Amino acid sequence: MITIRVDDRDIEVEEGTNLLEACLINDIYIPNLCYLEGMEEPSGSCRMCFVEIAGQDHPVPSCLVTVSRGMAVRTDTSPVRRLQRSALQLLLSAHLVDCAHCPANKKCALQDIARFLKVGLKPKHLEPVLKEETTQEHPYLLHHPNRCILCGKCIHVCKRAHGRPYLTFAKRGFDTFVSFYGEENAEELPCQKGFLCVEICPVAALTLKEPGAADTTESQ
Numbered sequence: 001m002i003t004i005r006v007d008d009r010d011i012e013v014e015e016g017t018n019l020l021e022a023c024l025i026n027d028i029y030i031p032n033l034c035y036l037e038g039m040e041e042p043s044g045s046c047r048m049c050f051v052e053i054a055g056q057d058h059p060v061p062s063c064l065v066t067v068s069r070g071m072a073v074r075t076d077t078s079p080v081r082r083l084q085r086s087a088l089q090l091l092l093s094a095h096l097v098d099c100a101h102c103p104a105n106k107k108c109a110l111q112d113i114a115r116f117l118k119v120g121l122k123p124k125h126l127e128p129v130l131k132e133e134t135t136q137e138h139p140y141l142l143h144h145p146n147r148c149i150l151c152g153k154c155i156h157v158c159k160r161a162h163g164r165p166y167l168t169f170a171k172r173g174f175d176t177f178v179s180f181y182g183e184e185n186a187e188e189l190p191c192q193k194g195f196l197c198v199e200i201c202p203v204a205a206l207t208l209k210e211p212g213a214a215d216t217t218e219s220q
């Protein structure tokens with residue numbers, strides 16, 4: 001074990017631990033959207049988990065940092081909060097904010113982080129930019145591109161459970177979306193029971209075509 005200092009508190013963490021995870025397991029909250037516990041290669045794509053580390057010129061995403069002995073970290077400085085608020089507002093500007101009709105309402109990661117950062121869900125200075133609502137064929141799932149925040153958790157849990165992901169990112173930039181690979185054949189899919197991708201999605205961007213038709217409680 002090694003000691004690191006986070007916001008004037010010394011915490012004991014295992015050497016080699018991811019900094020974001022080290023903070024979270026010590027009840028030091030850092031907003032995050034794309035990291036999952038035990039992830040070996042975090043993507044660092046949501047740009048939410050910034051912290052300042054003594055000796056470094058700029059805030060860095062904590063999910064991309066491995067702890068080291070004597071590290072001194074601040075999670076709550078003005079530059080950190082500025083970056084987190086900007087990242088959140090950008091996400092919200094490309095998100096269909098229609099909480100009253102969303103199954104994630106009241107358990108949505110965006111709502112939680114917005115509350116924590118004191119950011120309104122409808123950023124005033126950014127024009128909303130929504131995608132064209134397209135439908136993809138899938139025997140069980142629906143994807144809602146304007147709810148999706150492209151965190152990649154669905155792809156990650158699918159790959160972890162099945163050895164290969166049955167979902168993938170398609171296209172680039174603003175047009176990026178989570179694609180089903182055109183899977184239409186239910187027999188070829190390993191996920192008839194326990195849709196981990198639906199369970200892990202923090203914003204209800206993946207939903208079941210027929211809620212309750214599949215058993216989502218059984219893990220794979």
Ligand code: FES
Binds near residue numbers: 031
């Ligand atoms: Fe670190 Fe998304 S949790 S960048």
